[in-house]
Amino acid sequence: MSISVSLNNQTVELESNLNLSEALQHWGYQSHDIAVAINQEFVPRSEYLQTRLQAKDQVDVIAPVQGG
Secondary structure (H helix, E strand, O other): OEEEEEEOOEEEEEEOOOEHHHHHHHOOOOHHHOEEEEOOEEEOHHHOOOOEOOOOOEEEEEOOOOOO
């Protein structure tokens, strides 16, 4: 069974019952290089394994910008 979530304002399908860490890996993100908010609430890295994604969650993944 799959669910729909919003990933950076794009609707994506995802297996149900995945935790945030698994979802990020599925999407190709390295969890140590990003910050994540679900439904506009920051999620600490220490909670990625315990945080389960739900249908219609809004996930925002922010990567640091390099430059100078």
